[in-house]
Amino acid sequence: NAGVMQNPRHLVRRRGQEARLRCSPMKGHSHVYWYRQLPEEGLKFMVYLQKENIIDESGMPKERFSAEFPKEGPSILRIQQVVRGDSAAYFCASSSGPGNTEAFFGQGTRLTVV
Amino acid sequence: DQQVKQNSPSLSVQEGRISILNCDYTNSMFDYFLWYKKYPAEGPTFLISISSIKDKNEDGRFTVFLNKSAKHLSLHIVPSQPGDSAVYFCAASAAQGAQKLVFGQGTRLTINP
Numbered sequence: 535n536a537g538v539m540q541n542p543r544h545l546v547r548r549r550g551q552e553a554r555l556r557c558s559p560m561k562g563h564s565h566v567y568w569y570r571q572l573p574e575e576g577l578k579f580m581v582y583l584q585k586e587n588i589i590d591e592s593g594m595p596k597e598r599f600s601a602e603f604p605k606e607g608p609s610i611l612r613i614q615q616v617v618r619g620d621s622a623a624y625f626c627a628s629s630s631g632p633g634n635t636e637a638f639f640g641q642g643t644r645l646t647v648v
Numbered sequence: 649d650q651q652v653k654q655n656s657p658s659l660s661v662q663e664g665r666i667s668i669l670n671c672d673y674t675n676s677m678f679d680y681f682l683w684y685k686k687y688p689a690e691g692p693t694f695l696i697s698i699s700s701i702k703d704k705n706e707d708g709r710f711t712v713f714l715n716k717s718a719k720h721l722s723l724h725i726v727p728s729q730p731g732d733s734a735v736y737f738c739a740a741s742a743a744q745g746a747q748k749l750v751f752g753q754g755t756r757l758t759i760n761p
């Protein structure tokens with residue numbers, strides 16, 4: 535399966551713990567995007583990364599959230615000291631380039647903070 | 649500030665008929681528009697896109713129309729099939745591509761047999 539792979543599919547964390555969400559882009563794709571979907575809402579852009587670079591993080595909360603896309607391995611979205619309001623579906627997408635290309639989404643990670 | 653709006657949360661259509669999903673946007677910098685389909689517990693699946701230099705794009709049963717002066721686009725599905733039942737998201741980009749998509753809230757389409 536050459537699609538965008540996200541893991542875990544479901545993640546339960548207690549308040550104050552750290553959540554790590556992983557995303558492996560489609561083969562040949564070097565552009566990764568993270569989106570968050572709150573219940574009954576559309577997806578909201580969080581961050582756009584290329585290998586080893588953050589291109590646009592205008593949608594990331596200022597505190598507790600960080601993202602990386604290392605030279606080797608998957609992209610990681612890290613949420614420190616999670617709170618109940620972080621409960622959402624987090625989707626990763628990848629594309630082959632910035633221009634005139636479509637983004638392909640993974641199945642998402644559903645984070646529940648208890 | 650909701651830059652992309654889908655004002656109908658739900659739509660119910662008879663199988664075989666045409667489904668029309670609507671989307672309005674406010675940002676005149678948007679120049680690339682996409683429709684995604686989403687089933688429960690899955691990620692959005694790309695359906696069809698249109699560049700602002702066009703007013704229509706067709707792919708099989710799916711056609712997207714863009715009215716730039718009205719800042720409005722619509723997705724037509726004809727004929728509608730039961731497998732089309734899903735949530736449809738309209739998305740827009742200011743960069744002629746995939747980055748930083750702005751999504752609408754979605755419309756839940758139900759196709760009745």
